[in-house]
Amino acid sequence: MNNFVFNLPTRIFFGRGMENQVGVETARYSKKILLHFGGSSASKSGLLGRVRASLAAAGVEWVELGGVKPNPALSLVYKGIELCRKERIGLVLAVGGGSVIDSSKAIAAGTLYSGDVWDFYTGKAEPPKTALPVATILTIPAAGSESSCGSVITKEEGALKRPLNADCIYPRFSILDPELAFTLPENQIANGAADIMAHLMERYFTNVDHVEFSDRLIEATLRTVVAVAPRVLADKTGYDAWAELMWAGAIAHNNLLDRGRVGDWASHDIEHELSGIYDIAHGAGLAVVFPAWMKYNLRHDIPRFAQFAFRVWGVEPDGFEPERAAREGIARLEAFWKSLGLSVRLSGLGIGLDRAAEMARKCTDADSHSVGQFVHLTSADIEKIYRLAE
Amino acid sequence: MNNFVFNLPTRIFFGRGMENQVGVETARYSKKILLHFGGSSASKSGLLGRVRASLAAAGVEWVELGGVKPNPALSLVYKGIELCRKERIGLVLAVGGGSVIDSSKAIAAGTLYSGDVWDFYTGKAEPPKTALPVATILTIPAAGSESSCGSVITKEEGALKRPLNADCIYPRFSILDPELAFTLPENQIANGAADIMAHLMERYFTNVDHVEFSDRLIEATLRTVVAVAPRVLADKTGYDAWAELMWAGAIAHNNLLDRGRVGDWASHDIEHELSGIYDIAHGAGLAVVFPAWMKYNLRHDIPRFAQFAFRVWGVEPDGFEPERAAREGIARLEAFWKSLGLSVRLSGLGIGLDRAAEMARKCTDADSHSVGQFVHLTSADIEKIYRLAE
Numbered sequence: 001m002n003n004f005v006f007n008l009p010t011r012i013f014f015g016r017g018m019e020n021q022v023g024v025e026t027a028r029y030s031k032k033i034l035l036h037f038g039g040s041s042a043s044k045s046g047l048l049g050r051v052r053a054s055l056a057a058a059g060v061e062w063v064e065l066g067g068v069k070p071n072p073a074l075s076l077v078y079k080g081i082e083l084c085r086k087e088r089i090g091l092v093l094a095v096g097g098g099s100v101i102d103s104s105k106a107i108a109a110g111t112l113y114s115g116d117v118w119d120f121y122t123g124k125a126e127p128p129k130t131a132l133p134v135a136t137i138l139t140i141p142a143a144g145s146e147s148s149c150g151s152v153i154t155k156e157e158g159a160l161k162r163p164l165n166a167d168c169i170y171p172r173f174s175i176l177d178p179e180l181a182f183t184l185p186e187n188q189i190a191n192g193a194a195d196i197m198a199h200l201m202e203r204y205f206t207n208v209d210h211v212e213f214s215d216r217l218i219e220a221t222l223r224t225v226v227a228v229a230p231r232v233l234a235d236k237t238g239y240d241a242w243a244e245l246m247w248a249g250a251i252a253h254n255n256l257l258d259r260g261r262v263g264d265w266a267s268h269d270i271e272h273e274l275s276g277i278y279d280i281a282h283g284a285g286l287a288v289v290f291p292a293w294m295k296y297n298l299r300h301d302i303p304r305f306a307q308f309a310f311r312v313w314g315v316e317p318d319g320f321e322p323e324r325a326a327r328e329g330i331a332r333l334e335a336f337w338k339s340l341g342l343s344v345r346l347s348g349l350g351i352g353l354d355r356a357a358e359m360a361r362k363c364t365d366a367d368s369h370s371v372g373q374f375v376h377l378t379s380a381d382i383e384k385i386y387r388l389a390e
Numbered sequence: 391m392n393n394f395v396f397n398l399p400t401r402i403f404f405g406r407g408m409e410n411q412v413g414v415e416t417a418r419y420s421k422k423i424l425l426h427f428g429g430s431s432a433s434k435s436g437l438l439g440r441v442r443a444s445l446a447a448a449g450v451e452w453v454e455l456g457g458v459k460p461n462p463a464l465s466l467v468y469k470g471i472e473l474c475r476k477e478r479i480g481l482v483l484a485v486g487g488g489s490v491i492d493s494s495k496a497i498a499a500g501t502l503y504s505g506d507v508w509d510f511y512t513g514k515a516e517p518p519k520t521a522l523p524v525a526t527i528l529t530i531p532a533a534g535s536e537s538s539c540g541s542v543i544t545k546e547e548g549a550l551k552r553p554l555n556a557d558c559i560y561p562r563f564s565i566l567d568p569e570l571a572f573t574l575p576e577n578q579i580a581n582g583a584a585d586i587m588a589h590l591m592e593r594y595f596t597n598v599d600h601v602e603f604s605d606r607l608i609e610a611t612l613r614t615v616v617a618v619a620p621r622v623l624a625d626k627t628g629y630d631a632w633a634e635l636m637w638a639g640a641i642a643h644n645n646l647l648d649r650g651r652v653g654d655w656a657s658h659d660i661e662h663e664l665s666g667i668y669d670i671a672h673g674a675g676l677a678v679v680f681p682a683w684m685k686y687n688l689r690h691d692i693p694r695f696a697q698f699a700f701r702v703w704g705v706e707p708d709g710f711e712p713e714r715a716a717r718e719g720i721a722r723l724e725a726f727w728k729s730l731g732l733s734v735r736l737s738g739l740g741i742g743l744d745r746a747a748e749m750a751r752k753c754t755d756a757d758s759h760s761v762g763q764f765v766h767l768t769s770a771d772i773e774k775i776y777r778l779a780e
Contacts, residue, residue: 001633003405008398014650015393210630212617213638216610224603240600243391247650248603256646260404260637 001210001260008254010147011173014247016239018175019137022051022093023058025173029133030090034083035062036104037095038069042139045183051095051137063087068096071275071282072103074118074155080107081117084132091172094136098143098195098282101136105151105169108132120164121153127166136174141181141246142192142283144199144253146174154276160362161276163268176250178242186233190340191283193229196249197222197333198286202265203258204308205374207301211261218257219311224248226312229340266372267293270382273359278351287342288349292389294330297375302326346389356386391600391650398644400537401563404637406629408565409527412441412483413448415563419523420480422451424473426494427485428458432529435573441485441527453477458486461665461672462493464508464545470497471507474522481562484526488533488585488672491526495541495559498522510554511543517556526564531571531636532582532673534589534643536564544666550752551666553658566640568632576623580730581673583619586639587612587723588676592655593648594698595764597691601651608647609701614638616702619730656762657683660772663749670739677732678739682779684720687765692716736779746776 013021026033035051042048055062065080084092084107094104108131110117119125138146145151149170154161184192204218225248231241251257270293271285278285298305306322309315309329313336318325334344343349360382363371370376377385403411416423425441432438445452455470474482474497484494498521500507509515528536535541539560544551574582594608615638621631641647660683661675668675688695696712699705699719703726708715724734733739750772753761760766767775 001405001630001637003408004402006402006404012394012396014396015391018393210633213611213614213634213641216614217607220606220610221603224606227602240391243600243650244603247391251603251646256641260633 002208002262004259006256006259007167008147008256009167009170009172010254012147012176012250013173014176016177016179018177019047019050019180020054022135022137022175023054023056023060026055026060026091026093026135027058029135029172031059032061032087032089033063033091033093034080034087034089034107035064035093035095036068036080036100036107037066038097038100039066041183042095045180047137047139047180048095062093063089068100068103070099071154071161071279072099072106074153077103077106077110077117077153081110084111089132091133091135094134095139097138097140098145101134101138101143101145101171102151102153104134104136105131105145106153106164108134109164109166109169118153118155120166121162127164128168131166131168133172134169136171137180138174138176138246139180140184140188140192141249142195144196144249146171146176147250147254149255150253152272159276161272163272174250176246178239178246181242181246182237184236186341188281189229189232189236190342191281191287192249193225193245193283193340194287194337194342195283196225196245196252198267198283198290199252200225200257201290202268203261203263205264205301205304206261207374208261214257214259214261215307221248221252221257222312226336233340262373264372264374266375266377269363269371270385273363274351277355277359278349280349280351284342284349287337287344288346288389289385291330291334291344292385294333295388296381296385298323298326298330300375305329346386353387353390356383359386392598392652394649396646396649397557398537398646399557399560399562400644402537402566402640403563404566406567406569408567409437409440409570410444412525412527412565413444413446413450416445416450416481416483416525417448419525419562421449422477422479423453423481423483424470424477424479424497425452425454425483425485426458426470426490426497427454427456428487428490429456431573432485435570437527437529437570438485452483453479458490458493460489461544461551461669462489462496464543467493467496467500467507467543471500474501479522481523481525484524485529487528487530488535491524491528491533491535491561492541492543494524494526495521495535496543496554498524499554499556499559508543508545510556511552517554518558521556521558523562524559526561527570528564528566528636529570530574530578530582531639532585534586534639536561536566537640537644539645540643542662549666551662553662564640566636568629568636571632571636572627574626576731578671579619579623579626580732581671582639583615583635583673583730584677584727584732585673586615586635586642588657588673588680589642590615590647591680592658593651593653595654595691595694596651597764598651604647604649604651605697611638611642611647612702616726623730652763654762654764656765656767659753659761660775663753664741667745667749668739668741670741674732674739677727677734678736678779679775681720681724681734682775684723685778686771686775688713688716688720690765695719736776743777743780746773750776
């Protein structure tokens with residue numbers, strides 16, 4: 001186990017009706033905020049109306065900026081920054097899923113920065129030390145952005161999708177009401193489950209040894225998602241299964257589960273190239289990339305893949321041919337994702353290999369760096385992984 | 391799952407040599423602190439010397455108060471409060487185990503309170519809203535007080551041991567260096583393991599349903615302790631197993647694992663009467679009380695005890711006679727604790743039943759209230775549990 005610092009600054013309000021506390025909690029930070037959201041669903045469902053009423057009752061003024069799309073765009077972030085400066089905003093409230101939250105974090109960091117916020121995402125500037133406070137009301141369990149210090153933004157020109165991690169963009173508080181997810185369509189539920197599982201598996205595949213406790217916590221969270229995601233799909237307004245999935249999604253990505261270890265994160269980078277270009281959902285892309293990444297890297301650490309197969313998927317250990325058991329774990333993961341209605345092949349997403357080499361080069365910035373910590377991948381490796389996912 | 395608020399304000403610095411950061415971290419809160427500790431072991435090991443050097447290097451002044459004993463005494467808390475007021479102290483730094491930390495929390499709350507700090511512990515006063523900041527350097531993985539909002543203090547007169555829970559006494563930061571535990575004697579290691587497991591089991595036995603995720607997190611933590619505690623006893627200076635045990639001990643008691651559920655906590659109350667009177671270690675008392683509590687309450691929820699047996703102890707489920715499997719789980723727990731050198735019977739601690747009725751009455755304040763949330767126990771129930779533990 002490596003040395004580490006553990007710090008979870010996000011306060012979570014979880015359960016039925018918790019969104020009605022948003023006004024009171026927001027007022028602790030600022031009396032004038034940016035209300036940031038996506039399309040019309042939050043408005044149609046009545047959620048935005050309840051949020052406005054709660055803010056008004058607490059004496060909080062707001063300025064609205066909607067229109068966040070999946071793979072949130074840098075251009076809208078710029079617009080938000082301009083608005084926050086002009087209106088002297090004191091907090092950014094995200095109402096939506098990971099895209100809205102990531103966009104809010106970018107606006108919050110960019111507002112207090114004199115340079116170009118995109119520099120934080122490309123690494124041209126050091127990660128920010130200060131940002132406007134961010135708060136969230138989550139409507140889609142998936143990205144984990146509601147309790148993480150991460151944000152992923154897409155620059156439309158060049159279809160560049162890049163991540164930022166910085167302590168100052170942890171939400172101050174996040175409101176998680178499972179009922180807000182009742183109206184999600186099946187494909188978004190399945191994509192969300194894949195995204196949550198990918199956050200767990202990125203952390204699971206590590207070269208750090210003596211990480212038994214966090215191994216077991218990750219396995220426990222994975223088993224929970226495997227148990228409850230089908231129940232959510234079978235009964236989209238079933239509170240109990242939704243509650244498990246939403247809470248697991250928040251814990252999966254808040255860094256509790258990877259203290260003392262180093263995660264891999266290659267599959268995320270490899271996927272970002274896909275959803276950057278093809279505008280597919282991140283979770284849908286991960287369901288295609290992760291099994292291929294696993295097959296490509298299986299022999300790097302067969303005991304770890306075999307443990308994953310046994311503890312998460314119940315595959316009997318095979319001391320004589322451990323690789324057989326390890327491969328069976330990957331097959332079970334694919335079968336599970338297919339049972340949720342996900343495709344585990346690029347062809348299922350209607351994506352060919354014509355731009356595979358280009359994406360592999362972009363992913364490594366023309367081989368200027370490798371991708372992944374568990375195994376360091378070159379652009380040649382990444383292209384092979386796209387081909388395995390064909 | 392119940393609605394909940396989740397908030398973990400304690401920042402953890404974990405790993406080798408982390409105690410050398412204490413000066414810098416402390417200076418963020420105050421330049422004049424109370425350095426609170428127990429007996430001579432922290433001094434002999436050189437730890438106190440390193441702490442003093444780190445404080446001095448960061449320009450932090452300190453006043454020292456040692457002498458905390460197991461089952462920390464109210465009289466020393468009063469002395470600490472007086473000292474903090476006189477010296478205008480701005481933070482209480484605990485260097486030690488749960489007793490030192492609990493004493494520090496009481497001093498921190500009492501210093502800012504005009505009444506008698508003991509009133510917080512008896513419920514005569516509402517839990518405090520403010521306290522001096524507390525920080526800790528942990529030397530004994532057991533109580534979990536390093537990342538909890540709890541404190542247990544013993545009033546010598548009447549041998550009353552009572553708990554307080556309040557958000558304001560969460561440590562601001564805690565330093566966990568597994569190497570600091572290398573010098574612990576075997577019995578303290580075993581007591582600590584029992585204490586950690588008890589914190590997990592108190593949370594596990596709940597009447598709230600649809601708590602699958604937190605069930606699995608608790609089981610994962612229990613399995614970790616079961617795996618690593620024997621390794622620690624076999625090699626007392628083995629960093630890797632110690633690191634797992636210390637980190638599991640902190641997570642076991644920081645409220646992550648019981649969000650949305652209601653724990654029981656009767657065994658803690660029943661044990662507090664034992665260690666209040668007989669001055670045994672809390673963990674040693676829990677190893678005696680918990681199996682007896684389980685046997686007494688098994689039939690309240692056989693499926694839950696059977697799940698505990700299967701998932702934590704690997705007992706094969708028995709669909710025909712689930713109670714048999716459930717009982718086998720309790721037997722495995724007892725066998726495990728015995729393998730660590732713990733006694734699971736009062737007789738093994740040299741304690742008879744002559745004061746059982748008296749303790750049962752004290753525990754319920756002469757039957758003015760019941761004890762436990764999973765099953766509500768009267769003094770008659772509690773006396774039977776002491777008898778089962780004979």
